Amino acid sequence: MTDKPGYGEADASYQAAGGIEGIRRLVDDFYQVMDTWPDAERIRRMHPADLSPARDKLSCFLSGWLGGPRLFQETYGSISIPAFHARWPIDTADAEAWLGCMQQAIARQPWSPAFKDYLLRQLAVPAQRVVQAAQARQAAQQ
Structure with a gap:
């Protein structure tokens, strides 16, 4: 038996990702896929041409979300992912x-x-919440 925390506990997920360096590699790969994968064309158009700020914000967000330093909050302030994305x-x-x-x-x-x-299972949760927030905002505008 091990005393090592499981994913989602303490900073186990952050450590499993390789800390901020591993998260930044993930985010770089994520946006590279978004730039080149035809199925992502519509969501890529929702982003500015220069992805540098988006890369930093997603990396900082994932750091805290995975149990590491709350870099997003320290740098950009608080955020509600669903509310932020509801504008699209x-x-x-x-x-x-x-x-x-x-x-x-x-x-x-x-x-x-x-x-x-x-990680992929966990990321599906905020992805679905973003859809729900966007749908709620659209319904409220009708």
Whole structure:
């Protein structure tokens, strides 16, 4: 038996990702996929041409979300991912494209298969919440 925390406990997920360096590699791969994968064309158009700020913000967010330093909050302040994304008409296909980019980026990482599976399952939750927030905002505007 081990005393090592499981993914989602303390900073175990952050450590499994390789800390901020591993997270930045994931984010770089994620946006590289988004730039080149035809299925991601619509979500890529939701981003500015220069992805540098988006790369930093996603890396900082994932750091805290995975149990590491709360770099996003320290640098940019607090954020509600669903509320922030509600300004775009994001639907289920967009969330699936986003997750597809993330799945391909995760596959490129030198992580254990168990952590890769765990992370993709966890990322599906905020992806679905973003869709729900966008749908709620659209319904409120009608």
